[in-house]
Amino acid sequence: MHTLAQLRAGTLTGITRLDLSCGLTEFPREIFDLADSLEVLNLSGNALSSLPDDLHRLTRLRVLFCSDNQFTELPACVGQCATLTMVAFKANRIEHVPGEALPPLLRWLILTDNRIRELPTELGERPYLQKLMLAGNRLQRLPDSLRNCHRLELIRIAANCLTDLPEWLLSLPGLTWLAYAGNPLETEADAAALEATASIPWTALELEQKLGEGASGVIHRATWARPGQPDTQVAVKLYKGEMTSDGSPLHEMNACITASTHPNLIRVEGRIIGHPQQTAGLVMQLMEPSYRNLAALPSLATCSRDVYADDTRFTADVALRIARGIASVAGHLHHQGITHGDLYGHNILWNEHGDCLLGDFGAASFHATTDSLESRALQRIEVRAFGILLGELLERIDSGLSDERRVQLEALQQCCCQPDVLARPGFSEIVTELNNG
Template identity: 70%
Template sequence: MHTLAQLRAGQLAGITRLDLSCGLTEFPREIFELADSLEILNLSGNALSSLPDDLHRLPHLRVLFCSDNAFTALPECLGQCARLSMIGFKANQIRHVPAAALPPLLRWLILTDNQISQLPDELGQRPLLQKLMLAGNHLAQLPVSLANCHNLELLRIASNRFTHLPHWLLTLPSLTWLAYAGNPVEMAVDVQADDTTPDIPWSELELAEVLGEGASGVIRKALWKATGQPVAVKLYKGTITSDGSPLHEMQACIAAGLHPNLIKVQGRVAGHPDNQAALVMDLIDPTYRNLADLPSLASCTRDIYAPDTRFSLEVALRMARGIASVAAHLHRHGITHGDLYGHNILWNAAGDCLLGDFGAASFHATADSEETRALQRIEVRAFGVLLGELLERAGSTGELMELHSRCCQRDVLARPGFEEIEAVLSSIQHH
């Protein structure tokens, strides 16, 4: 984090990224002295409600973060920034998104946790739009013009007011990661809840070190005193994340049931002193590690793999089979994962793998319909992307490359379902 004093003293000349969080109520004009170099500007966590009309005087500005401020409208000056492609205004009080605020090269727009009930039609005239994050607003519809956004891959509309999903949305050729939980359309689905999940009293858990933390909660190691076994406890945060509500995530985790490629849920925590929602889960063997890292600002929707990551074809196949199997299992239970990605997969050297993080999961009807098939085939494209990433690092056969291209084809309903994908992967195994 930089300081205003450093900025004012001219100590930051030549930097490409500026991070300022110091209770700002207005935009420091000294930022313009960085115009020759500044590409990324992070003003999150201040008290700003406006930006200067001449913001375009930062000609190299590509990324702007203004989350956790006091904006009530997306500033129109953004539209004049010729190179601006990524905009983040999470957790403001934005109600109005003017068309003029959308820059021509817009690729990644984050408006999570605001009060937006309408978006401008011009949003569909941003052909590079790839990632659109709108969870936790008041939207009941999307601009029909978004049907033109053929590069849109990731869409988060959880916790809004949608009573149906528009037909054009389910035909978008590149849509891959969709989250829509916590809308009337999703809540109308009759979820076959698994009521066999036991309650585990908080008093029976002895918490130890933090194992990890994500947007939706903190995972801690614990001792379950009643059984003497070490477990993991996921304590959910109550706030809206970029994917949606952590409590929906918990519901999906439970509804997913048992599968060898899922982390087993042992029970719900009962009697937490602050009424915090939590799940007790199996502790994962430490030989497991994350398959990939989260996408970067540059890669947008694509995971980052360590440069030396390589697999044998056998290990890659084993992982692909495991993920196809668990995805088929979820779809049979009326759940789309919504975030089927390498960074949500844990794996070991033998190719055993576990799919985690249900933060973007949504429920759909289990009866076969065109909508159900489309929702499932959108997720098949995510599997296709993952398969491509595995094959890039393992070498590949013609059959696997053909499967990859079938999963990623532009015609959503022409993609195979996971049952068929499993069958193809099994037949390759037996050669």
């Protein structure tokens, strides 16, 4: 994090990224002294409510973060920045989004957790739009112009006021990751499954070291004491209850429970009751340390694509074991009326044998279990996510794959990613194909 003193002293000349979070109420004009080099400007966590009309003087600016401020409108000057591709104004008080506030090269827009009721037609006139984060607003509809955004791959519209999913949305050729939980349109979670979940008293748990933390909650290692049984080592996830870019953490918890059991899911032992702060939480199976994340989160540069370590390589047996496991569990979820919404390598844990587990249900949504054009389309959107994952695995196989088998798998991958949504195979067909050969 940089300081205002450094900026004013001129010691930041030539930097490409500036991070300022120091209670700012006005945009520091000294930022313009960095115009020749500045590409990423992060002003999140201040008290700003406006930006200067001449913001476009930052001619190299590609990324603008202004989350956790006090904006009530997306500033029109943002749209004048010719090189700007990513705009983030999460957790402000934004009610109005003028069309002129959207830069021409817009690729990634984050407006999560605001007060937006309507979006401008101009949003669908941004041909490079690839990621759109709108969870936690008051939207009753999406602009029809978005049907023209054929590069749009990820959209988060959870926790709004939408009463239906437009047909054009479900037929977008590139749509891959969709989250819509917490809208009136969503099918309810399986009440029976929620009620059948074991209740685990908070007093029966002894928290130990923190294992990890994400947007929706914190995971600890813990000891679970039960009368008449040996103490059990478990993982405890305590949900934050705040809106995330995917949606509400409580929806995530319901999806974890409703998903039931599968060899490629982390087992849920029960729901926590009696927490002194009434914090919601789950007790889950503790994973062996041999498991690790398959990939890292997408970067500013890759936008919607995971980042793999340069040395990530698989044998054909390991890669196909991962592919079969994820196809199987995705099909299981669809049978339960759940779309995962975030089927990515960074949400998969794996070990050297190819054993794998799909985690992070933050973007999961419920749909009808009866077959319909809508449920089929929702499932086939997720098939495209699997197709991308399969392609990433195939790229990193270094041994054990014959040319004939590679051609077969590449054909399957292309079929999963074809632009005609309903022409893609379902996961039962995919599992059969992966098992052949």
